[in-house]
Amino acid sequence: xxxxxxxxxxxxxxxxxxxxxxxxxxxxxxxxxxxxxxxxxxxxxxxxxxxxxxxxxxxxxxxxxxxxxxxxxxxxxxxxxxxxxxxxxxxxxxxxxxxxxxxxxxxxxxxxxxxxxxxxxxxxxxxxxxxxxxxxxxxxxxxxxxxxxxxxxxxxxxxxxxxxxxxxxxxxxxxxxxxxxxxxxxxxxxxxxxxxxxxxxxxxxxxxxxxxxxxxxxxxxxxxxxxxxxxxxxxxxxxxxxxxxxxxxxxxxxxxxxxxxxxxxxxxxxxxxxxxxxxxxxxxxxxxxxxxxxxxxxxxxxxxxxxxxxxxxxxxxxxxxxxxxxxxxxxxxxxxxxxxxxxxxxxxxxxxxxxxxxxxxxxxxxxxxxxxxxxxxxxxxxxxxxxxxxxxxxxxxxxxxxxxxxxxxxxxxxxxxxxxxxxxxxx
Amino acid sequence: xxxxxxxxxxxxxxxxxxxxxxxxxxxxxxxxxxxxxxxxxxxxxxxxxxxxxxxxxxxxxxxxxxxxxxxxxxxxxxxxxxxxxxxxxxxxxxxxxxxxxxxxxxxxxxxxxxxxxxxxxxxxxxxxxxxxxxxxxxxxxxxxxxxxxxxxxxxxxxxxxxxxxxxxxxxxxxxxxxxxxxxxxxxxxxxxxxxxxxxxxxxxxxxxxxxxxxxxxxxxxxxxxxxxxxxxxxxxxxxxxxxxxxxxxxxxxxxxxxxxxxxxxxxxxxxxxxxxxxxxxxxxxxxxxxxxxxxxxxxxxxxxxxxxxxxxxxxxxxxxxxxxxxxxxxxxxxxxxxxxxxxxxxxxxxxxxxxxxxxxxxxxxxxxxxxxxxxxxxxxxxxxxxxxxxxxxxxxxxxxxxxxxxxxxxxxxxxxxxxxxxxxxxx
Numbered sequence: 001x002x003x004x005x006x007x008x009x010x011x012x013x014x015x016x017x018x019x020x021x022x023x024x025x026x027x028x029x030x031x032x033x034x035x036x037x038x039x040x041x042x043x044x045x046x047x048x049x050x051x052x053x054x055x056x057x058x059x060x061x062x063x064x065x066x067x068x069x070x071x072x073x074x075x076x077x078x079x080x081x082x083x084x085x086x087x088x089x090x091x092x093x094x095x096x097x098x099x100x101x102x103x104x105x106x107x108x109x110x111x112x113x114x115x116x117x118x119x120x121x122x123x124x125x126x127x128x129x130x131x132x133x134x135x136x137x138x139x140x141x142x143x144x145x146x147x148x149x150x151x152x153x154x155x156x157x158x159x160x161x162x163x164x165x166x167x168x169x170x171x172x173x174x175x176x177x178x179x180x181x182x183x184x185x186x187x188x189x190x191x192x193x194x195x196x197x198x199x200x201x202x203x204x205x206x207x208x209x210x211x212x213x214x215x216x217x218x219x220x221x222x223x224x225x226x227x228x229x230x231x232x233x234x235x236x237x238x239x240x241x242x243x244x245x246x247x248x249x250x251x252x253x254x255x256x257x258x259x260x261x262x263x264x265x266x267x268x269x270x271x272x273x274x275x276x277x278x279x280x281x282x283x284x285x286x287x288x289x290x291x292x293x294x295x296x297x298x299x300x301x302x303x304x305x306x307x308x309x310x311x312x313x314x315x316x317x318x319x320x321x322x323x324x325x326x327x328x329x330x331x332x333x334x335x336x337x338x339x340x341x342x343x344x345x346x347x348x349x350x351x352x353x354x355x356x357x358x359x360x361x362x363x364x365x366x367x368x369x370x371x372x373x374x375x376x377x378x379x380x381x382x383x384x385x386x387x388x389x390x391x392x393x394x395x396x397x398x399x400x401x402x403x404x405x406x407x408x409x410x411x412x413x414x415x416x417x418x419x420x421x422x423x424x425x426x427x
Numbered sequence: 428x429x430x431x432x433x434x435x436x437x438x439x440x441x442x443x444x445x446x447x448x449x450x451x452x453x454x455x456x457x458x459x460x461x462x463x464x465x466x467x468x469x470x471x472x473x474x475x476x477x478x479x480x481x482x483x484x485x486x487x488x489x490x491x492x493x494x495x496x497x498x499x500x501x502x503x504x505x506x507x508x509x510x511x512x513x514x515x516x517x518x519x520x521x522x523x524x525x526x527x528x529x530x531x532x533x534x535x536x537x538x539x540x541x542x543x544x545x546x547x548x549x550x551x552x553x554x555x556x557x558x559x560x561x562x563x564x565x566x567x568x569x570x571x572x573x574x575x576x577x578x579x580x581x582x583x584x585x586x587x588x589x590x591x592x593x594x595x596x597x598x599x600x601x602x603x604x605x606x607x608x609x610x611x612x613x614x615x616x617x618x619x620x621x622x623x624x625x626x627x628x629x630x631x632x633x634x635x636x637x638x639x640x641x642x643x644x645x646x647x648x649x650x651x652x653x654x655x656x657x658x659x660x661x662x663x664x665x666x667x668x669x670x671x672x673x674x675x676x677x678x679x680x681x682x683x684x685x686x687x688x689x690x691x692x693x694x695x696x697x698x699x700x701x702x703x704x705x706x707x708x709x710x711x712x713x714x715x716x717x718x719x720x721x722x723x724x725x726x727x728x729x730x731x732x733x734x735x736x737x738x739x740x741x742x743x744x745x746x747x748x749x750x751x752x753x754x755x756x757x758x759x760x761x762x763x764x765x766x767x768x769x770x771x772x773x774x775x776x777x778x779x780x781x782x783x784x785x786x787x788x789x790x791x792x793x794x795x796x797x798x799x800x801x802x803x804x805x806x807x808x809x810x811x812x813x814x815x816x817x818x819x820x821x822x823x824x825x826x827x828x829x830x831x832x833x834x835x836x837x838x839x840x841x842x843x844x845x846x847x848x849x850x851x852x853x854x
Binding site for chain 2: 037039040042045048049050051052053055056057059061068069070071072073100101102104105108112113115116117124126127142145146148149150262263264265282283285286287288289290291292293294295
C-alpha cells in the first residue's frame, strides 16, 4: 500500500471520496459496539462460575491454620490466599498482604496515606509545596486519576518497547526530591502491551532516589495474563532486585484476580518489604478489622495453587486470542504501509495501543462514535487526559465477541483513514 | 447486701480473706475464657450459612436492572442491595451507597478524605492548626483509633442514658470552628447499650455548627440488633430531622451487615444527603471501579427485604439473649446493693458496660486475666485509651457460650469485689 504522505493531492481527494462513500454505508448500518473498557467478556466470566460452588453451606469454613473465615481476624489475609497471590506475583508469602476486591483501592489508600502521614515517617506529602509522580505514557488512566485528585504534578515519561525512558527516570528520581513516585505496569503494559526488559528492571532497582520516600508503584496487573502459550513475557522480580541493590523498601507491588476470577469480586494484594508492611499495618489497623476472608477462601480452594491459576489463565487466553487477532489482522491488512498508524502486537494483557498521525486521535474517536463504535476517549492514556501529540488510542478487544471486534475494527480503520486524509489535505 | 463503703475496716478484712480464698480456688481451675471482643458466636455464624448456597454456578448473576454483577459497574452498589440497606437504615434508597465489607473502612475513608481534601470543598483539615472531634464516652475504641491516627484532638463528652450531654455538644459545636465531627453510636450504643432519645436526636439535627464542615458520624451499627421481641428501641431518623432543620448535609450514617450475616464478609453502606454523595462520588471514582457486587447480590437474594432481615435478627436475638442474661443475672445477684459497680441492662447491641469504683478498672481487668478471663483492656472505651476515672469495663458476651459467660462473669464479679475491697482498705 502506498504511504498516504507520498500521495498527490489528487490521489488524496479520490481516496477521500471513496472513504466518504464507505462512511455513508457504515452510517446506514446503525452499529452499536464498544471497545472502550478493559472488561472481560461473557465467556470469560463463565470460566469462573464453578468457583461459586466451592464455598457452600456444607463447606468447612476454616483456614488451614484453623481460623474461622466467617469471623473477625487475619487482617493481612488468610494463609492459603496469601500463598496463592504470593506465587502469582512471584514473591515470598510473608511479603504479601491480601486485601479486598480492588488493587486500585490499595493504590489509592497508599497515595492518600502518604499525603496525610508520609511514607514510613517522612514528611506528609500534603505539607510539601510540590509532589511529583513520573508517568510513563501512554499509561493507565485510573493511575493518573488518583495522582490528579491529590494535586500531585504528573510528568510524562516516554514508554518504549522495553520500558520507560530510564535515562529520564534516573534524571528525575536521582536529582529531584519532589519526585515521590512512578506509576508502572511492568508486564503487558496498559495500554501498549510491552513488558519491561531485565535491564530496565535492574535500572529501576538501582535508582538512587533523592527523596527517601520515593516509591515505585509497580502495578503488576497482568502478571499471568498471557495470550499465547508459546511466547510468554517474563519480567525480573523487582522486589528481589531492589533487595540486592540495597533499596529493599523502594517498591510497592500491586496485583489482583480481577481479570482472573471476577472484576469486582476478586481478591487483591500488595507485596512489599517488611519495613513497608509494618508501616502499612499501622493504618490498616485503624482502617479495617479484616477483608473478606470467605472470598479469599473461595479463591484459595478453587485455584488450589499457582498451577491452578495458570491453567485457568490458559482458558482465558483461548478466548482472548481470536479477539486480539481479529483486531491485529484488520490493522495489518488495512494499514500496513500507509504510514498513518502504528501499533505493537501484544503477547498478553488487555489492550492494543494505536498511534495515529499526530493531531488525529480525537477526530478518529469522534468519527467512530458517530458510527456507533465507542472507543476510550482520546487522551485518556495520558495524565490530565491530554495527549500532547493527540495520537494515542487505546483499543480494548476483550468485551465484544470476535465478530463484533472485526466489525468494530473495520469501522476504526475506516475512520483512521478518513481522518488522516483530511489531515493531510489540510497541510 | 451491705454497701462496701459502709463496712468497717474489720468487716472489709474478713471479706477480703474470704475473697482471697475464692480467688485461690479460681486460680486452680485454670480457666481460659474471653469476653473481650464483640464477635458473633459459632451458632450465630451458622444462621447465615444458607446464604452461601444462594449464589452458585447455576445462578442468574444479573441484577433486577439487568446488570451483570460479575463485571465492572454500579459503583454505588446494585439496586436491590441499596434498597435492602436503605430499608435497614430507614432512609430513601437514593441516599445510600453500598460499599465493601466494612463500615469502619468507610468511616476511615471519610476522615482521611476530609484531612486531604476537606468536606465538600472546605479547607483540608490537614491544613488547619487544630481539628477536634467530640467523643461521647464510653464509646467505640475503633472510632477513637481513626481520629487518633490523624492527630485529631478528641474531647470526651459524657454519655447518659438518653444520649450524649447535649448542652456540652451544643456548646462545642456551635462555638468552636475547630470542632469538625462527633462519633455517635445512636442505638444500642457501644458499649453502654443506650439509645438516643427523640429529644437528643432533635437537638443533634438542630445544631448550628460554627464550622460549615462539621459532620455527625452516625454509626448506626446496631440498627436492627435487638435482643428482645417485646421491648425494642427505636430512634428518630437523623437524616430526616437534619433536612427538616435546614441542616441536610450535616450527617453521615454508617451501617453494615457485619453482625447480621458475617463479620468481614458482609456489606456496608453510607447514607447521606445528595450533596455529600456527589462529593464522595468524586473520590470513589478514583478509589475503586466498584465494590463486590456478587456479595451484594448474595445478600439481596438471601434476605429478600427488610422483613427477611428482621426475621433473621430474631434468630440472632434468641442466641444472644441467654448470654446477656447470664451476665446480667450474675451481676444482679452478686453486686446489687454493694455500691461497687453499676451497669445498664441493654435491649440490644453487643455489649454490657460496667462501671467499677473509680480507680479500679485496670486492676479488675488484670486480676481477671490472671485467672484466665480476658476482658477488653480498661480504658479502651475512651479516647487515647485513657479512662480518666479508671472505672469503665466493656463486657462482650456474644462469643462464648452461655455457660462460659456464666463462669466468666463469676470470675469477673469475684475480681470486682476483691479489687474494691483492696481499694477501700487503702483509703
